[in-house]
Amino acid sequence: MNKDEASGNWKQFKGKMKEKWGKLTDDDMTVVEGKRDQLVGKIQEKYGYAKDEAEKEVSTWESENKDYRW
Template sequence: MDWNRVEGNWKQVKGKIKEQWGKLTDDDLDVIDGKRDQLEGKIQERYGYEKDRARKDIDDWYGRQNW
């Protein structure tokens, strides 16, 4: 997975992230700033997911994107 694409286009990707994980706030997204580990942590925090579940959900979401 080439997460650099997400980091490089974070401003455009934030909307897609919010569509998928609506409990994340704009402030959360500003702090995350494209960093995958930060995104995993915030998803765990907001949704009460275990780390493996957050990682899998991100992988699934990333795989569905049309880059």
């Protein structure tokens, strides 16, 4: 996969993440970009979830979107 493909892939999955977690902003997604732990933290922050709940949300999302690789 070249740089353009990776960038396009990230944009596609960023859209899917924003569908799932609508409170995440474009700035949040810039911080998260490809970093699972950052995504968990942003979900905790925006939704008031405990870490284990946010982890579960992300794990569920990952299992539903297996084409995405961190």
